[in-house]
Amino acid sequence: MSLKSPLGRVLGLGTGRGATHHFWVQRVSAVALVPLGIWLLVSLAALPDLAYGTARAWAGEFGHAIALVLVIATAAYHSLLGVQVIVEDYVPQPGRKVVVLVASTFVHVAAAAAGLLAVIKMALGSAA
Amino acid sequence: MATRSRPLSPHLQVYRPMYTMALSMTHRLTGLGLTLGLVLLCAWLAALAAGPSTYGKLRSVVVSPLGFLVIAAYVVAFWYHLCAGLRHLRHDLGHGLERASARRSGLVVVVAALALSGLTLAALWHLGGRP
Numbered sequence: 486m487s488l489k490s491p492l493g494r495v496l497g498l499g500t501g502r503g504a505t506h507h508f509w510v511q512r513v514s515a516v517a518l519v520p521l522g523i524w525l526l527v528s529l530a531a532l533p534d535l536a537y538g539t540a541r542a543w544a545g546e547f548g549h550a551i552a553l554v555l556v557i558a559t560a561a562y563h564s565l566l567g568v569q570v571i572v573e574d575y576v577p578q579p580g581r582k583v584v585v586l587v588a589s590t591f592v593h594v595a596a597a598a599a600g601l602l603a604v605i606k607m608a609l610g611s612a613a
Numbered sequence: 614m615a616t617r618s619r620p621l622s623p624h625l626q627v628y629r630p631m632y633t634m635a636l637s638m639t640h641r642l643t644g645l646g647l648t649l650g651l652v653l654l655c656a657w658l659a660a661l662a663a664g665p666s667t668y669g670k671l672r673s674v675v676v677s678p679l680g681f682l683v684i685a686a687y688v689v690a691f692w693y694h695l696c697a698g699l700r701h702l703r704h705d706l707g708h709g710l711e712r713a714s715a716r717r718s719g720l721v722v723v724v725a726a727l728a729l730s731g732l733t734l735a736a737l738w739h740l741g742g743r744p
Contacts (some may be wrong), residue, residue: 512705515698522695526688530736535672537665544661557655564648571641577621592652600655603662610662 514563550608
């Protein structure tokens, strides 16, 4: 018979309470990415070339900038959620799992920050 | 923290390999690939915002044969993940989960992904071909 309190015995054994929300936002972001992703691919494929002037004019257009902001933010969120699921499935060691998840978060936030700031800079720059 | 090890769900190796399992694994793998693609897209946009000289260095890589190969892989991963994702959304709604139906929709996903990738790459060909 353990002297551990009933509460001490069950702590850490329950669910994280975030699973339903995780499931839902992963699917909502997936639905959003269907039109956004297709727009990005078609819009890029329609460019006559990838010369600096062409690409810069494309990214500087206000409508394109809005769509790019939406794509980057939604894709980064969706990707972060997806990588989390894979890591939780294949990295069983608790310590290593946390390290990989935090590293994934940093990479996603850093990529999104760079992409979003670049888009905003080009959108505002072309107006001047 | 609990010291006793928690029960784990059965893992991949206990299942007989199946065609539909391969589809699901490909969905995850292409998802990981698209994560890398998102990082590359953001790097491309950052280089574009940085100016012509930075962009020029990156562009010579993008239009190289290796760059086109990466773009091609990105395009295939994109269409596969999109088509398979729509199939999964349909499954989440409770439709098409019977064995025959799941196998059929899986084939539709593969054919659609390959066809859409082919169309996109044909449209993108000139970007790789012209320096």
